[in-house]
Amino acid sequence: MSSAPAPRSRWRVLFSEFIRFGLVGGVGFVVDVGVFNLLRLTVMSPENMHEGPVVAKLISTALAIVVNWLGNRFWTFRERRRHDVLRESLEFFAVSIAGMGIGLACLWFSHYVLGFTSLLADNIAGNVIGLALGAAFRFVLYRVWVFGDKRKHSRSAVEIETMGKTPSVS
Template identity: 60%
Template sequence: MSAPSGRLSRQAATFVAVGGAGWLLDVAVFNLLTATVLSSDVEGGPIVAKAISTTLAIIANWIGNRTFTFRETRRTDVVREAVEFVLVSLAGGAIAIGCLAVSHYVLGFTSRLADNIAANVVGLALGAAFRFVVYRSWVFSPRRASAEPVRSVVERAP
């Protein structure tokens, strides 16, 4: 396997693992909120619950992707990287929220199962594909001038 395809494979596998952990957090918080304070009986409850759960998952995923998935190309300008990561994540999250809104309000599928399928299966799958491509090509792109080079253990030693 060539180095670029090896890196892509490792990044994709790690992205899936980090995203899986974020997905579990997202689904758990979404279901906790919709089972309690933000049920379907509350005006906009499922949408607000999804916005909250998505926000928490974005934070966890940035830490995981910066630390593991894109560690070779993470940026030295952490604030700019975080802002770009959040923007891309919000766009990906909007895909999940859009799928939920269409399913819940347009198609009339209002059960908790339907909300979960729309938001946490279809929406998150489409959003994840979008995010991986944009994280890799923009946020953590090795072509970015402020990418932090990987240093060996010997180079890091004092």
């Protein structure tokens, strides 16, 4: 007998994780867009700082990544989180930074190559197209790599080394 969950159960789990990922991402989106626009309209406007839109996007996305890590670790993938928090968080941030690169590339290309420099164009490029492409990329890698089934039960080297050893009683 196989211990694998029934196919219908797997689809339910996937759908549930996808919905929770979307809700967590929605909170991260509000943080990202809110901070981006606040910075883009004030201290990091193109009139004040040539690279302002890209720097504002870096800052806003970094804050959203922290919000998303907390939400995904403790809610979306709570059954999959690992005991090795440092490694899990480093992997999560690596995937998030790659996803951020997708959004930044969309914003950079639109703003500096195509010349669409309005606030609306920057938001469409960075906060619609870039976030949608980045979100798809992140969901797949979070689910398969960071919080993957084979990784959730991984043990640290210390745990493996001490397995099977019984404490000595003096």
